[in-house]
Amino acid sequence: MKRxxxxxxxxxxxxxxxxxxxxxxxxxxDYPFVYEPFEEDNLANQQVEGLISSGGGTSFKWSAxxxxxxxxSISVTETGNYSHMxxxxxxxxxxxxxxxxxxxxxxxxxIDFNNKKxxxxxxxxxxxxxxxxxxxxxxxxxxxQGEWAYVQTEKVWDGSLYNxxxxxxxxxxxxxxxxxxxxxxxxxxxxxxxxxxxxxxSGKTSLTYLLDDVIVEPVNDKSESASTSENGxxxxxALDEQADTSAWQKEGTGxxxxxxxxxxxxxxxxxxxxxxxxxxxxxxxxxxxxxxxxSNHLYKVKFWAKINSAxxxxxxxxxWTGANKLDFPQYAGRSDTSALTKEWKYFEFYMFADHKxxxxxxxxxxxxxxxxxxxxxITHANASYSIDSFDIVDMGVVANGDFETSSLxxxxxxxxxxxxxxxxxxxxxxxWFENGAKVTQSNEVRxxxxxxxGETAYSTKSMLVNTTSQGGYAFQPINIANQxxxxxxxxxxxxxxxxxxxxxxxxxxxxDSKEAMDAYEVPDEExxxxxxxxxxDWEKYExxxxxxxxADVKPASNVIPRLPYLNLVVGExxxxxxxxxxxxxxEEYDPNSDPDADKxxxxxxxxxxxxxxxAAGTTMTVDYEFVSDRKxxxxxxxxxxxxxxxxxGWVTLAMxxxxxxxxxxxxxxxxAGCDIKIEFVPIDEDGLFGTVYSYxxxxxxxxxxxxxxxxxxxxxxxxxxxxxxIENNSYSLGEQxxxxxxxxxxxxxxxxxxxxxxxxxxxxxxxxxAFSTVAAADAKSACMFVWSGTTIEDAGERVYSDSVSxxx
Numbered sequence: 001m002k003r004x005x006x007x008x009x010x011x012x013x014x015x016x017x018x019x020x021x022x023x024x025x026x027x028x029x030d031y032p033f034v035y036e037p038f039e040e041d042n043l044a045n046q047q048v049e050g051l052i053s054s055g056g057g058t059s060f061k062w063s064a065x066x067x068x069x070x071x072x073s074i075s076v077t078e079t080g081n082y083s084h085m086x087x088x089x090x091x092x093x094x095x096x097x098x099x100x101x102x103x104x105x106x107x108x109x110x111i112d113f114n115n116k117k118x119x120x121x122x123x124x125x126x127x128x129x130x131x132x133x134x135x136x137x138x139x140x141x142x143x144x145q146g147e148w149a150y151v152q153t154e155k156v157w158d159g160s161l162y163n164x165x166x167x168x169x170x171x172x173x174x175x176x177x178x179x180x181x182x183x184x185x186x187x188x189x190x191x192x193x194x195x196x197x198x199x200x201x202s203g204k205t206s207l208t209y210l211l212d213d214v215i216v217e218p219v220n221d222k223s224e225s226a227s228t229s230e231n232g233x234x235x236x237x238a239l240d241e242q243a244d245t246s247a248w249q250k251e252g253t254g255x256x257x258x259x260x261x262x263x264x265x266x267x268x269x270x271x272x273x274x275x276x277x278x279x280x281x282x283x284x285x286x287x288x289x290x291x292x293x294x295s296n297h298l299y300k301v302k303f304w305a306k307i308n309s310a311x312x313x314x315x316x317x318x319x320w321t322g323a324n325k326l327d328f329p330q331y332a333g334r335s336d337t338s339a340l341t342k343e344w345k346y347f348e349f350y351m352f353a354d355h356k357x358x359x360x361x362x363x364x365x366x367x368x369x370x371x372x373x374x375x376x377x378i379t380h381a382n383a384s385y386s387i388d389s390f391d392i393v394d395m396g397v398v399a400n401g402d403f404e405t406s407s408l409x410x411x412x413x414x415x416x417x418x419x420x421x422x423x424x425x426x427x428x429x430x431x432w433f434e435n436g437a438k439v440t441q442s443n444e445v446r447x448x449x450x451x452x453x454g455e456t457a458y459s460t461k462s463m464l465v466n467t468t469s470q471g472g473y474a475f476q477p478i479n480i481a482n483q484x485x486x487x488x489x490x491x492x493x494x495x496x497x498x499x500x501x502x503x504x505x506x507x508x509x510x511x512d513s514k515e516a517m518d519a520y521e522v523p524d525e526e527x528x529x530x531x532x533x534x535x536x537d538w539e540k541y542e543x544x545x546x547x548x549x550x551a552d553v554k555p556a557s558n559v560i561p562r563l564p565y566l567n568l569v570v571g572e573x574x575x576x577x578x579x580x581x582x583x584x585x586x587e588e589y590d591p592n593s594d595p596d597a598d599k600x601x602x603x604x605x606x607x608x609x610x611x612x613x614x615a616a617g618t619t620m621t622v623d624y625e626f627v628s629d630r631k632x633x634x635x636x637x638x639x640x641x642x643x644x645x646x647x648x649g650w651v652t653l654a655m656x657x658x659x660x661x662x663x664x665x666x667x668x669x670x671x672a673g674c675d676i677k678i679e680f681v682p683i684d685e686d687g688l689f690g691t692v693y694s695y696x697x698x699x700x701x702x703x704x705x706x707x708x709x710x711x712x713x714x715x716x717x718x719x720x721x722x723x724x725x726i727e728n729n730s731y732s733l734g735e736q737x738x739x740x741x742x743x744x745x746x747x748x749x750x751x752x753x754x755x756x757x758x759x760x761x762x763x764x765x766x767x768x769x770a771f772s773t774v775a776a777a778d779a780k781s782a783c784m785f786v787w788s789g790t791t792i793e794d795a796g797e798r799v800y801s802d803s804v805s806x807x808x
């Protein structure tokens with residue numbers, strides 16, 4: 001029997017999908033850092049709980065205008081000086097040495113800001129209770145009326161605070177933060193002084209801006225942090241860590257230094273432009289920073305650079321010592337006259353100064369740019385260069401102690417104050433030298449069974465030492481600090497020794513004559529690890545060394561005990577002794593430190609996977625195995641969060657606590673057509689923030705979309721044509737069967753004709769399905785339905801779309 005259909009049909013069957021409703025932005029309350037997306041109007045509760053406040057004549061309220069179309073922000077109005085917003089942060093989670101990322105969105109409401117700057121302050125106090133701050137600044141921010149601007153910078157938290165009034169209590173304007181006391185973050189937009197921001201003729205006494213997605217949290221990457229021993233020397237040197245030029249000096253009036261608020265060649269958020277002054281004056285195109293460079297340390301110099309004002313140019317990496325020093329001659333460095341082009345290029349080379357020095361030296365190290373060799377010393381005003389991620393990295397006490405480096409890297413090498421690369425090439429093993437011995441690189445390495453469980457970074461090379469004369473040895477200049485304990489360790493194996501031999505480590509400080517400033521009483525040589533024996537099997541040798549040298553008269557602060565050369569003594573180093581050496585390490589040692597101190601300190605995850613339909617209106621799942629290398633440290637409040645791309649940044653849509661080993665987060669319907677990112681953040685029970693794992697979905701599709709429409713009612717031919725867009729991106733929903741129903745009605749609303757067309761919709765189906773019929777003679781209107789089923793007789797269990805109608 002034919003089913004009767006009329007316009008009075010009630011669409012009572014509502015098609016429902018799990019997760020079809022928009023995700024609520026319910027954020028995890030115990031998050032140890034600052035994460036404020038302001039998606040809900042709950043400022044009253046946040047103020048009661050002490051999670052947000054203001055100062056300096058600042059008021060704020062919730063606004064439904066969020067960055068990137070998100071649900072909300074806060075409207076901030078400032079009327080006084082040093083206006084700021086204030087957010088508490090968990091001080092016990094602020095591990096010194098971590099890189100911290102600061103970010104937010106800002107939209108001026110009243111006017112353009114005069115001062116295009118945003119400051120993030122970490123406020124804390126000393127053990128004595130003195131308050132101070134540590135600042136991360138972003139300059140050249142496009143703070144334009146009515147436009148959202150994304151602000152981001154990164155800076156290593158070194159635990160230091162500053163207060164220009166602290167001398168009386170702390171003895172200095174700089175002092176250490178007590179991490180057991182309360183800390184908070186302040187954000188100051190522009191100068192923070194209303195009078196400096198509003199136009200003088202405007203008559204305004206206040207200004208208002210919107211603030212959204214205030215995020216302050218660490219940046220950890222286990223793949224780098226677990227494998228590197230590099231320590232950057234430059235304050236804000238990498239330029240992607242500090243988005244201003246304050247750490248840099250220039251020569252005389254010097255060039256103009258500007259931050260480019262766009263991504264650098266390595267993906268960092270900023271880079272620096274070095275250009276001639278607007279006055280047209282010729283200047284030295286130099287940028288530099290003062291760094292205490294240690295003798296007998298291997299340094300890596302690295303940066304990106306390009307020339308903007310010509311097709312080619314050059315650079316000179318050099319040190320300004322002011323006078324000849326023991327280790328570094330004046331203007332020591334490396335010049336490349338034609339390396340720069342208009343495209344970004346990455347440069348990396350090394351630096352080592354060999355000397356038994358007695359002076360800690362401070363040198364201005366930096367870069368001089370030029371367009372032609374003739375202009376190395378002075379450059380025309382219209383010259384322009386870009387530089388990013390510049391750093392000088394200390395590679396540790398021992399250079400090439402794992403013996404994996406097989407050829408001398410490109411670099412700048414000094415022997416007793418003079419450039420002498422040839423001296424460094426005398427040995428086949430870079431940074432190791434010969435005296436009555438022959439050293440070569442060897443494939444003989446210790447067995448995998450000697451490595452700790454889980455370690456996979458196996459050695460592939462060792463050093464073979466063959467003494468060629470009585471007393472021969474291999475050696476390297478090293479730099480160790482006075483009154484600091486060290487743990488020295490290495491692996492060694494005899495090479496077909498006729499019998500076991502005593503093995504000792506020797507520190508040689510012998511000099512022909514003492515320098516005038518050589519004030520400390522140091523022995524010519526020290527023998528360490530007496531009693532150890534070398535066999536023909538690989539064995540590990542480990543011991544503690546505690547140098548404690550004094551001087552009869554207190555020397556100047558830059559004078560240090562004479563630095564030694566390190567070598568091994570096997571037996572009496574008789575001619576013909578042969579042995580292998582590997583994994584030589586010299587590391588600072590604290591006997592009272594955490595036994596897990598040598599382990600990776602931050603949580604991370606294994607087997608992280610993101611799964612789901614990747615479509616709006618569905619749920620994504622994150623599965624993972626939480627890992628902490630620190631003993632007995634369990635998972636705490638790990639989180640999963642959803643962000644949406646907006647301009648140069650991301651806005652937060654939701655953040656949820658995980659459920660140990662897995663987490664779910666919904667993709668709202670209004671995310672369709674957007675780029676989104678799902679982030680999983682492991683956090684341990686101590687509140688330490690781990691590696692962030694992310695998964696991006698570009699141009700998010702709808703999970704399931706059915707949109708019918710009329711395209712034609714031809715009066716001449718009588719054809720009624722429709723088109724229905726059908727899209728199925730939901731694997732969880734699977735295959736669907738539906739019927740397109742086209743009903744015609746006369747002027748009284750009585751149905752006069754009905755036609756149908758079945759459609760099978762597989763996952764991945766995305767088409768505009770055409771369906772047409774001929775109008776009945778008395779038809780005045782038509783209505784289109786899309787219901788579940790395979791024929792019109794069994795249709796109607798589910799309704800896929802609201803009906804659409806057409807009146808003639």
